[in-house]
Amino acid sequence: xxxxxxxxxxxxxxxxxxxxxxxxxxxxxxxxxxxxxxxxxxxxxxxxxxxxxxxxxxxxxxxxxxxxxxxxxxxxxxxxxxxxxxxxxxxxxxxxxxxxxxxxxxxxxxxxxx
Amino acid sequence: xxxxxxxxxxxxxxxxxxxxxxxxxxxxxxxxxxxxxxxxxxxxxxxxxxxxxxxxxxxxxxxxxxxxxxxxxxxxxxxxxxxxxxxxxxxxxxxxxxxxxxxxxxxxxxxx
Numbered sequence: 542x543x544x545x546x547x548x549x550x551x552x553x554x555x556x557x558x559x560x561x562x563x564x565x566x567x568x569x570x571x572x573x574x575x576x577x578x579x580x581x582x583x584x585x586x587x588x589x590x591x592x593x594x595x596x597x598x599x600x601x602x603x604x605x606x607x608x609x610x611x612x613x614x615x616x617x618x619x620x621x622x623x624x625x626x627x628x629x630x631x632x633x634x635x636x637x638x639x640x641x642x643x644x645x646x647x648x649x650x651x652x653x654x655x
Numbered sequence: 656x657x658x659x660x661x662x663x664x665x666x667x668x669x670x671x672x673x674x675x676x677x678x679x680x681x682x683x684x685x686x687x688x689x690x691x692x693x694x695x696x697x698x699x700x701x702x703x704x705x706x707x708x709x710x711x712x713x714x715x716x717x718x719x720x721x722x723x724x725x726x727x728x729x730x731x732x733x734x735x736x737x738x739x740x741x742x743x744x745x746x747x748x749x750x751x752x753x754x755x756x757x758x759x760x761x762x763x764x765x766x767x
Contacts, residue, residue, distance in 0.1 A: 542700075574755075583743060584698070584757045633697050642686045642747035644755055646697035 543567060543638045545647035553653045554624055561620045562650045564634035569614035571637065574644065575607070578631040587632075590617045624654045658682055659746055661758030669766055671733050676761045678744035679726045685747050687720055687727045688755070692741040701729075734765045 544567040554560050564573065575587040587607055588596040596609040610618045621628050631651050635644040660679045668674055678687065686705040690698035702711050704720035704727060711718045715738075717730040731738055741762050745755040 545697075583760045584745075586754065589754065635697075642755070643688060643700060643703050644745075645700060646690075649695075649697045651695075 543570065543636050543645045545634065545636060545645060547632075547634060547647040547650050549650060550648065551651035551653075553655065556625050556654055558624055559620055559622045560624065560652060561618050562632050562634075564617045564619070564647055566615045566636050568638075571614070573611065573617045574635045574637070575609060575617070575619045576633040576635065576646075578633060578649070580630070584633065587619070621652065624652075626654045628652065629654045658756050659744060659758040661744055661761055663761060664759060665762050665764075667764045667766065668734055670736055672765075674731050674734060674763070676729045676742055676744075676763075677726070678728070678746075678758050680746065681725065682746070682748065683724050685724070687724075687747070688745045689718055689727070689729055690743040690745065692743060692760075693739075698741075698743055734763075736765050736767055739763055739765050 546565045548563045552560055573590045576584040577587055578584050586599050587602045588598040588609055590596045590609050590611040592611045592614050606622050608620045629652055631649045633646050633649045635646045637644055658680055662677050666674055686703055688703045689701040691701055692698040702718045704718055707722045707724045709720045715732045719728045741760050743760045744758040747755055
């Protein structure tokens with residue numbers, strides 16, 4: 542498994558501002574993933590972040606809105622830019638460890654945009 | 656397009672009852688994972704199944720992967736209040752890229 546931490550754990554933000562979410566893993570991993578979980582919903586993949594290359598975004602998500610950094614093998618950030626109330630969600634990072642396509646998740650960042 | 660259909664969406668039962676959650680698709684997956692998520696936390700991995708027809712048991716939880724690797728089920732025997740949570744299935748396609756596709760989730764409430 543993997544120990545994953547996220548900062549902040551929750552935040553309340555004003556519309557039009559940006560928030561950067563950090564994800565730290567206790568060991569080196571090749572792939573890190575960012576998900577969004579809207580209230581009462583399942584998880585939707587935003588992008589995959591590999592160290593040393595640009596993130597790969599899923600349909601419906603763009604780099605200008607959700608810029609991602611992956612400076613090393615244990616850390617990544619996701620920025621939610623120019624926020625609106627529709628961005629109120631839980632944002633989760635996960636890592637791929639142990640083969641067999643298994644992913645382990647961080648505790649999530651709960652974002653409320655007013 | 657929802658590639659993984661998960662049912663039921665909601666389940667409210669009494670302690671001691673049995674239940675089954677289903678995850679179905681028309682697509683083949685190289686592996687399928689089940690997670691449980693409690694309020695305020697991230698999803699926690701319960702099991703990964705990779706072989707068609709595979710059955711895995713985790714105490715009172717039994718997981719099955721369909722022979723054709725298109726469907727899976729989670730059966731809980733004698734449910735307890737601690738089983739309450741959101742159960743998510745997630746399928747991986749074309750191993751190597753490791754991208755997961757999640758079902759819509761089953762919200763289980765077990766009452767004393």
